[in-house]
Amino acid sequence: EAGVTQSPTHLIKTRGQQATLRCSPISGHTSVYWYQQALGLGLQFLLWYDEGEERNRGNFPPRFSGRQFPNYSSELNVNALELEDSALYLCASSLGAGAYYEQFFGPGTRLTVL
Amino acid sequence: AQSVTQPDIHITVSEGASLELRCNYSYGATPYLFWYVQSPGQGLQLLLKYFSGDTLVQGIKGFEAEFKRSQSSFNLRKPSVHWSDAAEYFCAVAPSGGYNKLIFGAGTRLAVHP
Numbered sequence: 001e002a003g004v005t006q007s008p009t010h011l012i013k014t015r016g017q018q019a020t021l022r023c024s025p026i027s028g029h030t031s032v033y034w035y036q037q038a039l040g041l042g043l044q045f046l047l048w049y050d051e052g053e054e055r056n057r058g059n060f061p062p063r064f065s066g067r068q069f070p071n072y073s074s075e076l077n078v079n080a081l082e083l084e085d086s087a088l089y090l091c092a093s094s095l096g097a098g099a100y101y102e103q104f105f106g107p108g109t110r111l112t113v114l
Numbered sequence: 115a116q117s118v119t120q121p122d123i124h125i126t127v128s129e130g131a132s133l134e135l136r137c138n139y140s141y142g143a144t145p146y147l148f149w150y151v152q153s154p155g156q157g158l159q160l161l162l163k164y165f166s167g168d169t170l171v172q173g174i175k176g177f178e179a180e181f182k183r184s185q186s187s188f189n190l191r192k193p194s195v196h197w198s199d200a201a202e203y204f205c206a207v208a209p210s211g212g213y214n215k216l217i218f219g220a221g222t223r224l225a226v227h228p
Contacts (some may be wrong), residue, residue, distance in 0.1 A: 031214065033214070035216075043216075044218075045215045045217070099145075099146045099215075102163070104160075105157035
């Protein structure tokens with residue numbers, strides 16, 4: 001069974017640009033989560049999508065947004081990039097909504113903002 | 115506010131020695147508790163989880179953790195460490211009410227000496 005996949009592996013952008021990160025969940029999983037792992041800030045919850053709807057978001061500005069497609073894959077968009085957006089962005093998926101369901105993580109997309 | 119504290123940023127042990135990684139949480143009720151491991155260049159892998167019941171939980175790779183309500187702790191242990199256990203370990207909590215967001219500690223980086 002294929003795990004959570006993310007693309008691209010690495011992404012280099014300059015300040016002010018937009019970045020788009022993609023995530024494909026495990027087959028059958030309906031929930032997708034995004035986390036940011038920035039140096040010195042640890043792992044922080046960004047967004048949670050379930051059945052195509054945004055269910056919860058972390059303490060991030062509105063320029064962090066995303067969506068979930070009918071096939072449950074997801075996209076994270078970061079607009080007006082700032083240097084501090086440089087981080088590893090991890091996507092996770094779970095079989096259902098609710099903390100009872102294990103979140104399976106992808107390998108991440110390393111975003112570098114110059 | 116909910117928070118997770120991992121007091122040890124860096125731990126070094128010899129191969130074959132026992133290991134204990136500390137985790138304390140701050141939360142109004144008993145949350146769901148998790149330990150994840152992150153190897154270099156990889157995503158997070160769930161080692162074990164606690165929802166309720168027996169306070170000593172067994173996980174993969176020979177790890178176990180004990181939930182102590184009175185101390186708000188969920189420490190991870192392994193009786194004999196292998197060189198392949200060198201990685202970063204994250205303790206996480208999620209509210210038990212189905213509110214689907216993992217709150218992570220800052221992580222403990224484990225180095226294993228031969």
